[in-house]
Amino acid sequence: MRKRWCKSGLPLIAGATLMVSSALAQSVDTARIENGGQNDWLTYHGSYKSYHYSPLAQINANNVGNLNVAWTHIPGRSTRGLQSMPLAADGVLYYSGSYSRVFALNGATGEVIWSHFPELDEALISRQTHSPYNRGVALGEGKVFVGTMDGRVLGLDMKSGKVLWETRLIDSQKLTVGFTGAPLYAKSTVIIGAQGGEWPGRGPIFGLDATTGKKKWEFLTVAGTDEAMKTWGNDSWRTGGGGGWMPGTYDSETNTILWGTANPAPLYDWSGADYKTQGARPGDNLYTSSVIGLDVDTGRLKFHHQELPHDAWDFDSAVGEFVMLERDGQKFVVHPNKGGFVFVYDRNLAVKNVWRLVENINFVKDIDPKTGALIGRRDFSAGKVTEPPLCPFIGGGVSWNAGSYNPKTGLYYKIGQEWCMTLDVQKTTPVTAPQVQLNIGADFKMVPPPGGEIYGHLDARDPITGAKKWEVRYPEPPLGSVLSTAGNLVFVPDSRGILHAYDAETGAELWSHNNGTGHQGGIVSYSVNGKQYIAVVAGFGGMLADEYAPNFGGAYKSMPRDDGALVVFSLK
Secondary structure (H helix, E strand, O other): OHHHHHHHOHHHHHHHHHHHHHHOOOOOOHHHHHHOOOOOEOOOOOOOOOOOEEOOOOOOOOOHHHEEEEEEEOOOOOOOOOOOEOEEEOOEEEEEEHHHEEEEEEOOOOOEEEEEOOOOOHHHHHHOOOOOOOOEOEEEOOEEEEEOOOOEEEEEEOOOOOEEEEEEOOOHHHHOOOOOOOOEEEOOEEEEEOOOOOOOOOOOEEEEEOOOOOEEEEEOOOOOOHHHHOOOHHHHHHHOEOOOOOOOEEEOOOOEEEEEOOOEOOOOOOEHHHOOOOOOOOOOOOOOOEEEEEEOOOOOEEEEEEOOOOOOOOOOOOOOOOEEEEEOOEEEEEEEOOOOEEEEEOOOOOEEEEEEOOOOOOOOOEEOOOOOOEEOOOOOEOEEEEEEEEOOOOOOOOOOOOOEEEOOOOEEEEEEEEOEEEEEEOOOOOOOOOOOOOOOOEEEEEEOOOOOOOEEEEEEEOOOOOOEEEEEEEOOOOOOOOEEEOOOEEEEEOOOOEEEEEEOOOOOEEEEEEOOOOOOOOEEEEEEOOEEEEEEEEOOOOOOHHHHHHHHOOHHHHOOOOOOEEEEEEEO
16 A cells, blocks of 8 residues: 555656746736636635636536545634635645644645744633634735734744744734734735724724835724714724725726725624714714725725615625626626625726515615615614514625626625524613723524524626526525536535535526535635635634524534634545
8 A cells, every 4th residue: 555655756846846846936816816827816805806616617517416635735723613714826725724733735745845933912802702713815925914813913934934023013912912814915005904803993994014014004994084083973983893804805997996995893782773962972983884985005995885774783794705707898896785785886886786585584674776775774772673584694685705796607606594583782881992891782583584584595697687587496505605617607615514506597407515614715716737626614603603503503503613714625
């Protein structure tokens, strides 16, 4: 056996390693990310177009039944599972795990090229609420960029993992927030947003020099301009929130970073219909629950749209997808909102359409598709909210993970979540100074929609009009990202641990594989030496996933919350 292994396995691994190493010299820069390489996955959303789509077609609807596990990697210490989006460049796969651990692996074999485990303040991390998971890295100029939960951003050498620079941006000892979202690289700048819709910070988004790590600019999403300051009555901007905790994208035509922001704090205000003048944070609370356009060089605000003025439901806009499309000579940006609506903008974030992805929405009666104005708001006073329950549940009509747009089918594949919640809104004392205190303002419980059951669904829709072509339902909402490919396939990693492959045109299931634990992170495709791979992270945990065992039972009762694996597939 040993002799056979040496003959067939070792030369193959060594050969692949050499080819990978020689290819590492290629630089990942703005132009390369813009073009979205055939064989690579260079940024969180695949390319700046945010399609989460691979043009590879070696694995396709005719042969996906032959898809098998090629290799796995166990990152270890996966507290609260794995939530990362892997990246791939020149045959090397980069990804992060809990505690901001970063790995560079041979994309063909899984061989570890290097790893980096940052030294962290463990006492601080243990006090954090949204921690210690990490949702990804960025690549650029020969470096791998990653944020840490204790408020730093690191620039690692892409070849060795050596720390080239590190910059502290947030005093996490006071706020107990840091960085869990992936950075974005564009035009020699590393952009990253802080956690926090529930803390008295001001949700900063930072731009760093990619070469030195020096801070170039900082934009405050809470009262960051004179106009915005006027929308926080009684100096309530001190209650904060608004973190831009998921990566947005870059529009090279306008030199603009597009980013989404989180809700204000406290999540649930008791002001009722008098929210303009009463309650914890009177006014619209700009620029929380908004999409904003920032100059990539200066951080100057160029334009914005507040999707939910005075968000009183925690249906924020931090979802990072900004799908860049062209149709009939017009250029559009498609952005889903946690409330279950999908906004369609022009490139300056002027509203062109708004459509519903999910059925169970009652925090508003509707949103005007021409202006984006909320119609029939449902604001709460202190006390119980039960009849009807608030829909959707705090987990959102959509979650933070990404959908996928396939330019071959013209369809947008997106997970919707049908669930609701009862509330007991509390008149809390506003938290106005940086300190270790989560400020929610209510107790809540997941419940089924009125007259129905909780479920999730994958929709295939026209991204501009919202017209639905097909739907696949799941007994519990999937929480992972979606991948579509030129092989006429759509991959969905579900919460039970099953990875599904569907026909992109019809929704017919063609293949599935049980990874043994739930998914709540990214999925990508890449190619090494002419062979296509599908890579997905598996590992369940975190504030939303923790609701699954008490509400759904079954496999979730025994599903661990502290392990995970990167699983990579290829054809037999």
